[in-house]
Amino acid sequence: MTSRRITSGAQNAAFGISGALIWLVSWQWFTTAGPFAGIVGFPTMTGSVAQTLGLIWESSFWAAVGETLKMAFAGLGIAVVIGMGIGLLTGLSRRSHEALDPTIQFLRPLPPVVILPLVLLVLGPTTELGVFLAAFGAVWPILVQVQAGVRDVDPIALDTAQSMSLSWFKTQTAVVIPSAIPFIITGVKIAVSAALLLAIAAGLLAGAPGLGKLILIAQEANQSDLAFGLILWSGVLGASLALILAWAERTLVRGRRALEEYL
């Protein structure tokens, strides 16, 4: 049974890799011998790959990565605090939900990019700009998920807590929040990619420090290979964060399950 699963996994990987290779080779052909050869601004595959790998040796590259991550996580932190706060409040209290929900529904679909000019005006092309934008974008998924998680609590568990005469506080910490954890994790996963994206966008569109700014500089200097390499690294960064989060989720969930069995 397991051997069959392994071979089908290997088969999928083989297909995926072949697809990627076909793409890379045709890209190279298009830009060297094919119709796009010699067009200024169209990077060759080999040129881009060389630049991408070359960046590993640049300390300025890693400094920029650090800046971007700093902004993303600072914004994420703020988003978690605010998102969980408001999410819990509106999830638990009917009245606050009625009062706050219309405002939330109005602000939520507003793309952070739209308010970028104003934030840039007030904060300038600084780290704070990146943090604000990241927080603004990351707060919504967390808020929404926390709301859903709180509402999703098993009513029987609540009844049990009530029959045991647990205090309001104890009920929240022992029953409500633990059952909302999967939702919170989902929210954080979405929020992380939003925060990272916005941290980079803040640099790209407004000149805030970090990877985004490097891409902007590359564009203004007409260095398409470099721009492409930086973009690829951003994708790798995003993918790595997603993987780390997925691993964290698995360990957390596994840990919880083990804890439940123990209890």
Place this chain on the structure above:
Amino acid sequence: MNALRKVAVGGFIPVLVIAGYWVWATMSRNPYFPNPMRIMERFQKLWLFAKLPTDVVPSLTNFALGYVIAVFSGVIAGVVLGRIKLLRQLFAPLLDFARSIPAIMLIPPFVLLLGIGDQSKVAIIALGAFFPVVLATMDGLRRTDPALIDVTRSMQLSRWQELLVAWVPSAGPQIAGGMQTGLQFAFILMVASEMLAATHGLGYLTMQAQFTFDSASVWAGILMLAILGFGLNTLFVLARNRVLRWHIQSRATARAR
């Protein structure tokens, strides 16, 4: 009475915020936060109707063109990849990876390639909106009820007819979802691409106002963008509810039974 109460409770906070802002802005005279009256005044001066033909219309035209291209190519690509197993196995992982690179970051290569004119805008909007559509189409096709295919096979319909009559319509709800996400991406990319490298457009004007510290125009621009974004989404939802009435009603009836 209940509806009135809901409006009162829900509207309480926004009204408070706007009123509070008005008072604070008038009193503090902070150049970045002008008084709402001045914002509305600037809004009217810019968008009704001076800058409409020179900036709003071109922006929306790029948006519309890019979006339409994305939807058509996305559905076609989704159908091809969804129905041909070999192609799907080869290119689905690539698609997944490409999807994880936010399209905003692809603006610079497009600008370097196609310049700062309208072509680069249309291209980036089309590319950004393409991914949610193609993935949603593939997902929708995957969920086609085999019972429907039994029916079309028993009628000896050709593979082509089967596609048009069974596979694609049944993926309608999913495709609509992808189209809505694509709409949102297209809008964001329209704004972002104009902020980065353009000569005209809503996003361009708003960004320029920021460079000249013309805060009233910045606010007016943001307000206009918010209204447009909201309006486009609402139009989409109305159209979708019309086209997918069969789906909405079937689900409602099934739930009731």
Place this chain on the structure above:
Amino acid sequence: MNLTHPLRLRIDGLSKTYGTGSTANEVLRDINFDVHTGEFVCLVGPSGAGKTTLLRCLTSLMAPSAGQVLLDGKALTGPSPKISIVFQEYTRSLMPWMTAEKNVALALSNSKLPRATVKKMSRDALASVGLSGSESQYPWQLSGGMQQRVAIARALITEPEVLVMDEPFASIDAQTRLELEDLTRRLQTERKMTVMLVTHDIDEAVYLADRIVVLSKNPATVQEIVEVNLGVERDQFTTRESHQFGELRSHVLGLIREAQNRAKTEAASGPQ
């Protein structure tokens, strides 16, 4: 009856096994029976016997492992225009985004007839199943019984020679079921069709059929073919009260019980 009417369908040695080696599951084994023109044949068997598999092989929706189906002497290689199918799950067999009329007209997609003609034929088909006035309604606006009528209309619009029905009334309420049973018999007589109907409802089988093919289970084989001589004119009141009806019913029920028990003991004694 068999001698005066020509042979329409011959099921010849039909067998179907899923999987290979140790996990092989033999569902059908050497199914043989004949169906004559204008006959109403019902297939019954214990639940899980593989009746649906048999039907899919009969209509060429599925390839059998062995054997063949001969229509008018020619072996079937794929779904035939002379055979129409009515499926059990009517909600899943009608396109939810099409009106009743369009759903019925779908069967004529390959006919090259002008659109106006198709539309008229579709309306006529709906009228023949008692649904005049429902042409522009969508499946979600119709009750279960009405949806199945649309499916029947769709099956009839191509004027098939053979109508195959897979437990068509199983998901329909008891009273509507009786109406649809009568409708089916009437349509069969009017159009001189050959009908094969799979059902788990023994009463229904005896009421409708000229002959009943009783299947066994694990694997399904033809246990016995029962002649039903209740006459051509049947109705829900008198026919079901008749002595012969009761006898036939008991006989078929006995066969099915026997098949169920045999399958149980074989399962208990372990796989061979």
